[in-house]
Amino acid sequence: MLVPLYEAVYERLEVGTGTRLLGLGCGSGLALLMARTRGATVTGVDTDHHRLALARERMESSPAARLLDGDAAAAAAAGTGYNLITAFQPIGSGTGDAERLEQVLRESVGLAERRSVVVLTGWGPPERCATSGVLRVAGERRRSAHRDALEDIAGRAGLNPDGSGRVACPFGYADTDSAVRGLLSTGLYDAAVRETDLARVEKEIAEALHDHRRPDGTVWMPNVFRYLIARTS
Numbered sequence: 582m583l584v585p586l587y588e589a590v591y592e593r594l595e596v597g598t599g600t601r602l603l604g605l606g607c608g609s610g611l612a613l614l615m616a617r618t619r620g621a622t623v624t625g626v627d628t629d630h631h632r633l634a635l636a637r638e639r640m641e642s643s644p645a646a647r648l649l650d651g652d653a654a655a656a657a658a659a660g661t662g663y664n665l666i667t668a669f670q671p672i673g674s675g676t677g678d679a680e681r682l683e684q685v686l687r688e689s690v691g692l693a694e695r696r697s698v699v700v701l702t703g704w705g706p707p708e709r710c711a712t713s714g715v716l717r718v719a720g721e722r723r724r725s726a727h728r729d730a731l732e733d734i735a736g737r738a739g740l741n742p743d744g745s746g747r748v749a750c751p752f753g754y755a756d757t758d759s760a761v762r763g764l765l766s767t768g769l770y771d772a773a774v775r776e777t778d779l780a781r782v783e784k785e786i787a788e789a790l791h792d793h794r795r796p797d798g799t800v801w802m803p804n805v806f807r808y809l810i811a812r813t814s
Contacts, residue, residue, distance in 0.1 A: 582752045582804075583612070583669060583750050583806065584611070584615070585748050585749060586669065586702065586748045586750055586806050586808065587615050587616075587669065589746060589808070590667070590746075590810075591615065591616060591619060593746065594665065594698060594700075596616055596621050596665065597620045597621065598619075598620035598621070600616065600619070600620070600622065600664065601622050601624075601662060601663045601664050602616050602621050602624065602663065603624050603625075604616075604624070604626070605626060605653070605666065605667065605668045605670075605686075605689060606626070606627055606668060606669070606670040607626060607627050607633075608636065608669075609632045609636050609639065610635065610639045610640055610646075610648065612667065613648075614639050617640070621665075623643075623646045623647070624648075624649065624659060624663070625648050626649045626652060626656045627650070629768065633648060633650055652685060652688070653688035656689065656692055657691075657692055662692075662693075662694060663693045663694070664697045664698070665693075666689055666690070666692070666698070668699070668702065669700070669702055670682075670702070671702045671703045671704050672701075672702070672703040672704070672730065672731070672734070673703050673704035673730075674716065674767075679730060682701065683734045683737055686740065687739070690738060690740065693813050695813060696812050696814075698743075698812055699812065700808055700810055701808065701811065702731075702806055702807065702808045703806065703808075703809075704804070704807075705747060705804065705805030705806055709803075709804070709805040710803075710804040710805060711793060711803050711804060712764075712802045712804050715790060717789075718773070718782070731807065731808075735809060739814065740811035740814075741812050741813075742809060742811050743810050743811055744810040745807060745808060745809045746807070746808055746810075748805070748806050749803065749804070749805055750806050751801060751802060751804060752800075754800040756800065757787050757790055757794065760786075760790050760793075764786055765782070765783070765786070
């Protein structure tokens with residue numbers, strides 16, 4: 582669902598054959614694959630073993646891609662010299678995500694060359710993100726990040742802000758069941774599932790999606806995401 586965000590960032594930064602990209606929290610690897618098709622050399626790290634396995638499947642035909650199990654330390658062991666670092670997991674999804682992003686950025690900026698680009702992302706304001714209400718299901722608390730949250734994180738991590746943008750990223754699903762599965766796959770409801778049970782969380786998500794169903798049964802939720810371009814010193 583974040584493909585428009587990836588495309589906007591890559592187009593603006595002219596990602597191509599000279600790009601050496603490190604993807605933090607690369608997930609199932611779609612953003613890395615898109616960069617690879619532009620000619621970039623890509624490395625991704627993630628602590629989620631299941632999503633990383635999906636990323637490896639996606640990147641089987643791209644031998645130049647490296648996918649590492651772990652965090653910034655794993656990337657450091659693989660080398661340095663990146664000129665683009667991306668953190669496409671948007672803040673504002675749950676408690677503590679801004680603090681975690683700041684920490685991983687502090688650990689990662691030393692892996693990049695001077696004046697390299699670092700991209701941070703966040704959810705837009707709740708009134709422009711239809712998914713906000715659905716993320717509150719089953720005790721999940723989506724804390725709306727304030728307007729300059731990305732700039733604050735970048736500054737504390739030793740980065741210099743150098744531009745920003747907003748991108749519309751609607752979440753669309755064929756039906757309610759597909760929407761429930763898709764939202765669960767984000768990992769944002771894992772704590773709720775552990776505290777209650779999967780069936781209850783699925784039921785509550787489905788109920789929260791009711792207002793977003795179209796007459797043909799599809800589910801459509803308009804959202805806006807913001808990205809910040811920053812540079813290392």
